[in-house]
Amino acid sequence: MTESDDIFTARGSVLIAGAIIDGSTVDIAIDETGTIAGIGEGAREAIDVDIIIDGSERLAVPGLVNTHTHAAMSLLRGYADDMLLQDWLSQKIWPLEAHLSGDDVYWGTKLACLEMIKSGTVAFNDMYFFMDRAAEAVDEMGIRATLAYGFIDLSIPEKREAEIKATESLARHIQSLDNPRIRTAVGPHSVYTVSLEGLRWCAEFAKEQGIGIHVHLAETEKEVVDCVAQTGKRPAALLDECGCLTPRTVAAHCCWLDEAECRLLAERGVSASHNPASNMKLAVNRAMPYHWLKQAGANVCLGTDGCSSNNNLDMFEEMKFAALLQKFAWNSPTLLPAGEAVTMATAAGARALGTGPGTLTVGAPADIVLVDARAVCNTPLYHADSNLVYACNGDAVMTVLCQGRVLMHERTVPGEEEILEGAAAAARSLVGRARQAS
Numbered sequence: 001m002t003e004s005d006d007i008f009t010a011r012g013s014v015l016i017a018g019a020i021i022d023g024s025t026v027d028i029a030i031d032e033t034g035t036i037a038g039i040g041e042g043a044r045e046a047i048d049v050d051i052i053i054d055g056s057e058r059l060a061v062p063g064l065v066n067t068h069t070h071a072a073m074s075l076l077r078g079y080a081d082d083m084l085l086q087d088w089l090s091q092k093i094w095p096l097e098a099h100l101s102g103d104d105v106y107w108g109t110k111l112a113c114l115e116m117i118k119s120g121t122v123a124f125n126d127m128y129f130f131m132d133r134a135a136e137a138v139d140e141m142g143i144r145a146t147l148a149y150g151f152i153d154l155s156i157p158e159k160r161e162a163e164i165k166a167t168e169s170l171a172r173h174i175q176s177l178d179n180p181r182i183r184t185a186v187g188p189h190s191v192y193t194v195s196l197e198g199l200r201w202c203a204e205f206a207k208e209q210g211i212g213i214h215v216h217l218a219e220t221e222k223e224v225v226d227c228v229a230q231t232g233k234r235p236a237a238l239l240d241e242c243g244c245l246t247p248r249t250v251a252a253h254c255c256w257l258d259e260a261e262c263r264l265l266a267e268r269g270v271s272a273s274h275n276p277a278s279n280m281k282l283a284v285n286r287a288m289p290y291h292w293l294k295q296a297g298a299n300v301c302l303g304t305d306g307c308s309s310n311n312n313l314d315m316f317e318e319m320k321f322a323a324l325l326q327k328f329a330w331n332s333p334t335l336l337p338a339g340e341a342v343t344m345a346t347a348a349g350a351r352a353l354g355t356g357p358g359t360l361t362v363g364a365p366a367d368i369v370l371v372d373a374r375a376v377c378n379t380p381l382y383h384a385d386s387n388l389v390y391a392c393n394g395d396a397v398m399t400v401l402c403q404g405r406v407l408m409h410e411r412t413v414p415g416e417e418e419i420l421e422g423a424a425a426a427a428r429s430l431v432g433r434a435r436q437a438s
């Protein structure tokens with residue numbers, strides 16, 4: 001079969017013919033299991049070709065991995081801007097989220113997946129509510145996700161019981177789906193919204209189930225100051241005492257870590273997710289100390305956070321924000337060069353979520369993005385990484401494959417119109433319900 005509308009439904013081996021990797025034009029062969037079977041010389045012979053994708057004038061790069069999202073917050077894009085984190089959450093976001101329905105989360109996650117696919121993201125790490133409906137959306141869209149229920153007990157025992165039940169129920173549900181693209185994690189929201197008992201339960205449950213932990217950490221100075229005042233410990237030490245710092249933990253933000261905490265995260269094998277756009281928008285007033293984390297050997301990955309604090313899910317933009325913020329905040333133009341920003345958004349993210357090496361190598365899952373090498377942002381093309389980080393945004397992405405399955409081709413994603421309509425209707429309905437109740 002050659003290129004046609006059936007490319008989205010066709011199954012079998014795939015040959016990406018003549019794409020550009022590291023300045024060379026090569027074929028990429030993908031076997032019927034969705035694994036890269038060959039790159040370059042001899043690749044064509046590695047498979048019986050079922051589907052051919054023309055890779056000419058396309059830069060092939062690993063699929064991007066977004067390690068901190070609240071996907072369904074795409075419905076809240078532009079709902080509340082230009083506020084301090086605590087005011088934004090307590091005055092605007094949490095009151096609206098109190099009216100969320102499962103349908104809202106389904107449509108919000110569909111919209112988020114659409115946006116992520118259109119900007120080259122193949123996997124994301126999500127923390128939100130009604131996550132069984134998020135799983136339904138992810139399943140339909142063909143992307144990978146690790147889904148955590150946002151565990152918030154506010155130190156109220158009855159609420160803790162409800163959060164425990166919701167977390168257990170999600171774990172059972174994801175297990176029952178038996179979809180290798182969809183995993184679950186435990187999602188204690190933060191040290192300021194979860195009790196010590198809640199944090200300990202989350203750690204125990206994650207250990208027992210062999211799953212990850214997704215938590216907000218040291219996002220603001222207030223979080224650190226309040227934590228020290230209430231417990232005598234800084235947030236990272238508190239999480240560690242409760243057993244929440246593990247090699248399968250993704251800690252989002254990490255802005256206000258001190259040097260010792262960076263070493264602690266590295267020692268525990270925690271992945272630190274940098275969220276520069278959200279941090280700048282909410283003016284958290286300190287950039288993640290990337291240099292300390294790197295020096296300590298921690299895995300530093302990249303995330304967008306939700307669409308109400310970013311306000312999009314474009315990991316190309318996020319790479320640029322990360323590289324620029326680090327240089328600016330730590331007064332060092334050599335900090336976080338373009339190549340490292342790409343690694344942060346690909347291999348480091350894949351390592352954090354356990355989705356493979358996050359590289360274009362034989363034996364890796366075929367999570368592949370083809371970027372337009374003829375786009376304005378790629379002209380001229382001295383260094384691909386430089387253009388990808390500093391010049392391009394997600395609009396330059398033309399084709400996306402996840403586990404060898406084509407999710408977008410020549411910028412077409414099947415069902416786009418229906419998703420836009422469904423998500424817009426869900427957003428209207430959510431805000432309408434909230435207004436009626438107030």
Ligand SMILES: C[C@H]1O[C@@H](n2cnc3c(O)ncnc32)[C@H](O)[C@@H]1O
Binds near residue numbers: 094097216306
């Ligand atoms: C899952 C809950 O987390 C809330 N949330 C979204 N963005 C942030 C952030 O930057 N810090 C803390 N909490 C956040 C989201 O609205 C859900 O209530």
Ligand SMILES: [Zn+2]
Binds near residue numbers: 069070216252305306
């Ligand atoms: Zn967040």
